[in-house]
Amino acid sequence: MKLKLLFSCLITAGIAVPALAQEPVDAAMVQKIREEGLSHSKVMETAFYLTDVSGPRLANSPGLKRAQNWAVNQLKTWGMANAKLEAWGKFGKGWEVQKNYAAITVPYYHAIIAIPKAWTPGTNGVIKGEVMLLKADSAAELEQYKGKLAGKIVIFDTKAPTERTWKADAARYTDEELAEMAKAAPAAPRRNAADPNAAQMATFRKLRAFRATLSQFLVDEKAGLVLSQARGTDGTVFTTNGASYADTAKAVAPELETSSEDYQRILRLLKGGQPVQLEADIKTQFITDDLQGYDVVAEIPGTDKKLKDQVVMIGGHLDSWHAATGATDNAAGSAVMLEAMRILKAINFKPKRTIRIALWSSEEQGLFGSRGYVANHFGDPKTMELKPEQAKLSAYYNLDNGTGKIRGVYLQGDSAAAPIFKAWLEPFKDLGATTLTISNTGGTDHLSFDAVGIPGFQFIQDAIDYGTRTHHSNQDTYDRLVEDDLKQAATIVASFVYHTSQRAEMIPRKALPKPQPAR
Template structure:
């Protein structure tokens, strides 16, 4: 069975003074009033993203964020703790200085990748060389010695730094189609070049390192103005840096034309050994059914190209704000309300998988879990995740949500169980009614997801406020519901590849010792 609450065709803009459709339930009215008249979202976002910054697993900033969250909850009278679930390679980012020094001087926009080796306080100056276009892996091995003492450019050169929407707006149709065809050909040629090395991305980096390269230079463009994806280095001794499309293209063209540019690189970082990793868990104890749980969920960690604002500080502050509001207006819930701020989601849902594995006594008694993770936008989609009767209880819980919020949400029942993507999937795999509060895009995929531009200024606080109100009401309704939620699963459709019914996602164990070979 499928149903839809509907999608509103026009945007509804509102401020903290908006008069929401009046709800009859005084708790719901107080949730809305507290959220709109005493919002803490901007303060929380500022402290987390500007003050603490990015939260890469294994860094001091990640531990600082966990301690900040515990302290914040305690100031609101909410019990909270940091719960260790594993350990990770400890690393701390330092300053990156990257300059072209020949044929002219220019400071380059770039940064070292996560877990990149340090230059140990030294500045390395060397020529650049483009990854060799050998006919096969044997020839590539013969080419490898040519990288000795040089910075190796390992990414395809982008012919245009304009995203497609910009071309579509201004180019002729013929010019746009020509550009796309040329780009497709360039991408195919580069993939072929990489394939012929006979190496994976990781083994290529190690091969270049072994051959004596001074460092590795990449540019992982995110198909938007000024944005690159920033992930992790694959080297163990030499620095790996990512440059903006513009500066990478400059070096690539100069190198290809035989000018042999030189760059100077200084990247400071610290190796901290293996460090403990945590989840932050906070709790408002239930009064009537304390051994049954309603959970709020958001991953706490981020990549560290920007400050992790929309991935996932927005989900984090949504849950913090919802908990703050609930403690103030609903301090004695029927069921225990838990929130999980998960570590190392970005490396494979590790924190939430560890919680599921470590707390079967909680997992078996979870009434529902609500997770938010995909950017700053207001929630517009809610799937039943394959639970046959989810339409019943979710429909009832959504009923008192203000029309201004509810009318924008499209529901899909029974839906399909999520196998990954974010932390709700860890719980779905264990049979828990866990739901993703999926939000409006705001160009998330190109401009903020894992990019160098994922910063405070990209947060749309009206939308996040919507989400905090929605979450708090759903949690309140789930806690008050006299019935325990059904975990009955729907019959999944036939898998077109196997010809057999699709299978429910399997519960998976976390990586508890990460960042090491």
């Protein structure tokens, strides 16, 4: 999941549920799905292959390729039709870490916890030397370091000390929080009083410009290794990218995102007049043989003469960040969606409409896999020129908020879907899934569908320790998966897909978005 955890607008207002005929629920089929999903689950096995066996799944990395190939083969093994990798467009370079070692050697030996920033180069063998504290907030202040950084290990002063956790890392939604979500009004336009004002934007732009200058300065001066402070504590390191994945990207210096404790220790020593020496050996590999991005796609074909050209889609992104195995972001969602497909196949369900799964790539860089797929199949969100398939896709369901069980659905402003989903959630009250909120949630792939007028939904999920520990961190590993929660989610998704595929009508749509004015 990209950027924000939740973008939800918690204003008290009711969801209007029109007094229509009760939406039908197939109780016998729900029971079958529950039996398969809760008592014969394969979701943890699937998660094992996506995480432990495949490894980190950064966009276009070998780890992502392994997971994609495994998923295609597994979908075939389960009997899905048209299982394949489908190119969505040009992404850029793959990248992976092949050696990662760094340690303080003076004033004493201490191996540090640090992760190369994504798409940064390595150190070209072992680098050793004093750490230099670089103090500069402007291009002018950088000048004093000209000619002094070649081969050096560089650290910056920072005003961000290590924080201590006085709150629990992991939590579930309380009944009160869910009730608040259910009362939310449709999302207000995003730009409002809380958005950055002109002065803040100017500061931000200045900072960004200086960062670009600094980055170029470090390259020009041939700095040997740059240390930057990672978010996170207690050995948890949140990671980011340190350079563009584009094949035309500018060179950058090697950069290690360093645990706050190790970073602050080095900084305190240097500021206290104590020399620090470091040794490091970082090797990273760029993969440039195929710059295309791919999504995993597979289907259970529809069987109803009139409806089989219509489609229900489910998905989640399969790519992750590089410091761990992206268990909660988003092997969890991928495994749940794969499991939902498996459940429907295992109970030998022959849907009226076609059911399609897609596991996206390059979500972390900007929802690229789903955007590319939507552009290729459904239309252009800028011009709102739509393709025929757009009219045939009933709904897209996404999962990408971690390992937490499903507590309900973000209606994404589609109030006409409320009575339908209300009925479909009814059989899962005992599993804690009860809440509909008219709110939007952002940051992941349902937005790509919503942008071209297709009903696209993300489920409400318990956060567990997604925001505090796992989201983009070196701790996003299989250990953080909650088995019962993933089983519950797969069961509910399978039931939603079942009902969507059999429903007399497609899921009702919001008004079409307007074309975006040319800039």
